[in-house]
Amino acid sequence: MADLTLNLHIWRQEGPGKPGKLVPYKAENVNPDMSFLEMIDVVNEDLILKGEDPIEFDSDCREGICGMCSLVINGVAHGPQHGTATCQLHMRHYRDGDTITIEPWRSSAFPIVKDLVVDRSSFDRIIQAGGFISISTGNAPDANALPVGKVDSDIAMDAAACIGCGACVAACPNASASLFTGAKITQFASLPQGAPERKMRVLRMVDQMDKEGFGNCSNHGECEAVCPKQISISTIALMKREYAKAALTAS
């Protein structure tokens, strides 16, 4: 495949609360084997040599597991390839002359730091509210003392695969964090280890999600569609059931 030339429109914003706008850039000599982020790396190299400020974006592992990368590409969180984080999207999916718009996650609970970089500490605070099992180091019984059926264990693992990237929020018309929160609640609700704190956990985490300014879930399903780990929207249904049960039976 021949190299590509692309027309980029990239969100530039100096800092939090500052005005931002889409700025056009041309990306030339784009090798189809490049990843999307490598393509921006190359654009940045040119900008630096021209004495301009490079485009800031988050990325770390570049293998789809750390959850750091976070671009809305042509209106879709993480871009066009299903079940793929931005860092694993490759340029062979584009054609010469394509126009690509690149924006950050947009949600009031994810304030913009600079350009395409956002602050997702609200996710950490949702986990702090109850996304853990209270077991201090050294208290654990033998690992095989408590068998867990394979089906339950697999459900827990499917939910635990969440990388906390926030694409679900970026894609949701309500900017809801329900898929993120539901995934963690589903993981622990499926395991016997999670049982003692089950009610308290869902009440606190959902409460924190509201406090952070995330919207409610109204079943659009956009979150599931963009999730790079293909977390099922059924985790949200489970979270709602868990919440209802806990709210009704809480003393």
Next chain:
Amino acid sequence: MILDSRIPDGPIEQKWDNRKRDLKLVNPANKRKHNVIVVGTGLAGASAAASLGEMGYNVQSFCIQDSPRRAHSIAAQGGINAAKNYPNDGDSVWRLFYDTVKGGDYRSREANVHRLAQLSNNIIDQCVAQGVPFARDYGGLLANRSFGGAQVSRTFYARGQTGQQLLLGAYSALMRQVSAGKVDLHPRFEMHDLVMVDGQARGIVGRDLVTGEIQRYVGDAVILATGGYGAVFYLSTNAINSNVTAAWRCHKRGALFANPCYTQIHPTCIPVSGDHQSKLTLMSESLRNDGRVWVPKEKGDRRSPDQIPEDDRDYYLERRYPSFGNLVPRDVASRNAKQVCDEGRGVGSTGLSVYLDFSDAINRMGEDVIRERYGNLFEMYERITGENPYKVPMRIYPAVHYTMGGLWVDYDLMSNVPGLFVLGEANFSDHGANRLGASALMQGLCDGYFVAPYTIGDYIASQDLAPIDTSHEAFDQSEKDVTDTITKLLSIQGKKTVREYHRELGLLMWEYVGMARNETGLAKVLEEIPKLREDFWQNVSVPGRADQFNKNLEMAGRLADFFELGELMARDALDRAESCGGHFREESQTDEGEALRKDDEFSYTAAWEYNGAGQSATLHKEELSFENVKLTQRSYK
């Protein structure tokens, strides 16, 4: 300088108990009066910070990512070892200990490794209790697999995302302590200096990566859990932000750097596709359990793999190592891949890759079984290469993956700087010259959950710690040094980008300090690196300002340290005129081309002391003694 490893007395099985018996305790009511600084939130850092918080200490936790959950431990795929012997295949603490010392090619400290094996079982218990969803069988009990050169099945795993699940376990424990008010989080913060007062590590100075503000933190002890330095090679399986800066700045303040030349080259990575490449992606070596490695027998055979009949294929690992076959340790597998490619038998457009073929396993067990075991890895491969590995053999090539060297620590995991503890990949302690698969996660969590929380208490209880705060003059000096370096980097305004320099350094390192090293090459690179470093300080272009989010400024500071580290790695590799584990000196090999150790001359840990910029470092040796394991030439035939 005398390196006192402080190994406890007694038979090896009792050393850790003996040490714990002698450890001084901090009164529970006093723990809240002590601040501990923990830099890094990977497996070692998050588990240490959480455990210390649970014990009652005040903890300040720092990481460079936007959340502690993103530390690079998250990318570990394959699994974590433990001596549970659940499969009833004859495993034991002793066997795990023995395998780890042997796998490390007899260049690790016996006592540390034995403690690691002893504590391995506690880690699994702890993680399961945290809700880590390890793989289980239909009876509901934990599943195990054999991994990377082990002849027992002792590896626990969570699909191909074991590191992620273990890290999220440690992260959740850390978040629990944040909500309990015992841990303060400082994400997007980079440590730039260690602050020493009266010869003790008493704080750090670093940069808030969002505002650019230089900040000071004081503590009674500093824990460094900042990972390895593989990114010195530019292309590696490390994350983009992985760096040596925190450890290197401690080195400059007096902490010895041990065995820097011990680098692990991982055999199963996706091959390089071009100059634009920013990182290499590892495919878990668990793939070697079912995949068969081969190249064409004839060099220059350009037929597609399905057109090459069995008789024309060379399953070279199975041929050369009949008893271990495709499961030989990482260093052996990597060197063999390099060798067949050097012979001109490599495959793919660059000729720098070998096949990893699953067709036999798929025929034997069906595609569904393979999908269940490796589904996510196969998907990842297809996403990156555009090829479907269920139909076409994978292509793999070795890549820098892990660094066994690191800051020197004693048995308590304390460096030679009092109060500076170093955990996980950042220290040198347990893997000798080569790390076995599924042992990095074990070591990180062992250090963080079960070793450092005890030994730090002993340090704090036995020290006279002056009551100081961040207005101490040592902080002033440190902040000035940090600010000066940043100002200088921004003022050069040269013609080359940080990335260009990093790529050039990486090529030098890969060529001369990579999979095979020799005296001529090392001498040459010891001239080349300083030249490139000087050019960097004259001609680098760092855009933007200091008082804003500035990724290139971060990268420039890290690269400045990589230049100095790279030179030390070459010096260490030159000094060690033997082959051992991941360090292969071409001058020292057996008749069969295998690594040849020279135990009489090199049975030591090389710990280097910093002597100032541009000065050669001083070598200190910690002699290794083996009382429990008999030294043999490693053989996987």
